[in-house]
Amino acid sequence: MKSPVHSTRRDFLRVSGLAGAALGFPTIIPSRVLGADAPSNKINILQIGCGRIGQSMDMGGILRQNAARLVAVCDLDSLRVTDAKARVEGHYKKSNLDLTVATYGDYREALQHPDIDAVSVSTPDHWHAEPVVAAALAGKDIYVQKPLTMTLAEGRVVSDTVRAQNRMFQIGSQQRSGAQFRIACEMVRNGRIGKLHTVKIGLPTDPSGGSLEEIPVPPNLNYEMWLGATPLAPYTRDRVHPQGPDMKTRYGPRPGWLRNDNYCLGMITGWGSHHVDIAHWGMGTEHTGPVSIEGRAEFPKAGLWNVHGPYHIEMNYANGVTVIIDHTLPNGIRFEGSDGWIFVTRGAERVTSSDPIPDGPAAKALQASKPEILTTPLGEKEIRLHESPDNDHHLDWITSIQTRKPAVTTPEVAHRSTSACILGWISMKLGRKLAWNPETEEFVGDETANSMRSRPQRAPYGITNMKK
Numbered sequence: 001m002k003s004p005v006h007s008t009r010r011d012f013l014r015v016s017g018l019a020g021a022a023l024g025f026p027t028i029i030p031s032r033v034l035g036a037d038a039p040s041n042k043i044n045i046l047q048i049g050c051g052r053i054g055q056s057m058d059m060g061g062i063l064r065q066n067a068a069r070l071v072a073v074c075d076l077d078s079l080r081v082t083d084a085k086a087r088v089e090g091h092y093k094k095s096n097l098d099l100t101v102a103t104y105g106d107y108r109e110a111l112q113h114p115d116i117d118a119v120s121v122s123t124p125d126h127w128h129a130e131p132v133v134a135a136a137l138a139g140k141d142i143y144v145q146k147p148l149t150m151t152l153a154e155g156r157v158v159s160d161t162v163r164a165q166n167r168m169f170q171i172g173s174q175q176r177s178g179a180q181f182r183i184a185c186e187m188v189r190n191g192r193i194g195k196l197h198t199v200k201i202g203l204p205t206d207p208s209g210g211s212l213e214e215i216p217v218p219p220n221l222n223y224e225m226w227l228g229a230t231p232l233a234p235y236t237r238d239r240v241h242p243q244g245p246d247m248k249t250r251y252g253p254r255p256g257w258l259r260n261d262n263y264c265l266g267m268i269t270g271w272g273s274h275h276v277d278i279a280h281w282g283m284g285t286e287h288t289g290p291v292s293i294e295g296r297a298e299f300p301k302a303g304l305w306n307v308h309g310p311y312h313i314e315m316n317y318a319n320g321v322t323v324i325i326d327h328t329l330p331n332g333i334r335f336e337g338s339d340g341w342i343f344v345t346r347g348a349e350r351v352t353s354s355d356p357i358p359d360g361p362a363a364k365a366l367q368a369s370k371p372e373i374l375t376t377p378l379g380e381k382e383i384r385l386h387e388s389p390d391n392d393h394h395l396d397w398i399t400s401i402q403t404r405k406p407a408v409t410t411p412e413v414a415h416r417s418t419s420a421c422i423l424g425w426i427s428m429k430l431g432r433k434l435a436w437n438p439e440t441e442e443f444v445g446d447e448t449a450n451s452m453r454s455r456p457q458r459a460p461y462g463i464t465n466m467k468k
Helices: 009-016 052-063 078-093 129-137 152-164 179-189 223-227 247-251 272-283 371-375 393-403 411-430 447-451
Strands: 043-048 068-074 102-104 118-121 141-144 169-171 196-202 292-297 311-316 322-326 332-337 340-344 366-368 433-437
Touching: 043 052, 043 393, 052 068, 052 078, 052 118, 052 247, 052 393, 068 078, 078 102, 078 247, 118 129, 129 141, 129 152, 141 393, 152 411, 169 393, 169 411, 179 272, 179 332, 179 340, 179 366, 179 371, 196 272, 272 322, 272 332, 272 411, 292 411, 311 411, 340 371, 366 371, 411 433, 411 447
Parallel strands: 043 068, 043 118, 068 102, 118 141, 141 169, 196 322
Antiparallel strands: 196 332, 292 311, 292 433, 311 322, 332 340, 340 366
């Protein structure tokens, strides 16, 4: 009997009805065809990945933008493509807009269409780097979910390629567009807590477990391509994303891939890329990284899910600041200086239903050791950080595309915040202190650690196998 992993792309396309480039590209006939609402004034966007985050975060964020149109959707699961198409067309129908959304089972075919201006990438972590590089080379502007990449080597290629192609970029580190995070970082950068010496970051953990039982690949899923550059592996219920007869079962639970380090490194990059990004913003270290990292963690010894459990990481930066990341700390970022502290978090805000909500004192979104730290207005010559319009992360990206000016997160900023998290993961895996050169992006005197900066990539997938 043929193993489920060998289901071919042809089989998937035959069952899903997604054979060919698309089912037809959108015909846009708005009720008003002149002025600001003319089709030529809209940014045509392709959504790559229509799963839990795509549905709950990115599609909604784009659909509320008047200057943009979601004109095409792509996913390796044909049920999700169908759901996304119905949602987008239903949304525009309410505005008397007759729009036929194109559907794709392969993002590479979608990128060939000249009428697509930009892409939103909401795929699993191991599928971030390749479509971002391909989109940049195709001349598309890019929004991608965090973390930027799975490896340090991928991050450098992504940042360099996007910048070389002069593409407008945004990563899904939406805390950058939250007012409390910007205010906290401005106050730290302007010395309101004196000389910064320590940043403490609290993150959640993931459970162990996950079924190892091999089952047939659903006919609606192109599983071989879903594995991408990672090794071939049996299809199991808890390796990919939930399947079910309705939207609730298909998008509700957190997918199992988040807990397997072939596809995600765990909470160190999942939530860590959010909080380390804010730490870098407040520290003024957005274009560099730590010089030493020491981590320890517990890793599961049984089951499918093998990302880290409880952990502790300490990273030292050249400016003298120590960053401590620990599962026992309140979920958020605490900046500690010689004259006080600031703690910032999302408070009661949830992006997805699984997001942890802090209780007790940590539930307050923005706090300081003294009220005047936060209430004293900024002076005329003090540092002011990028303020996203309406505190809207997707609007900030759309505005960047329109103005051709950088969004609140650039490719290099995204690479550096993700890199710090990956450095922490490598240190946890090795269980020892590591020296890092943020200029050359190499570990100092450690061949084993340096070998972990990249991973083998299974052809034909991965950026190392892309046609130049």
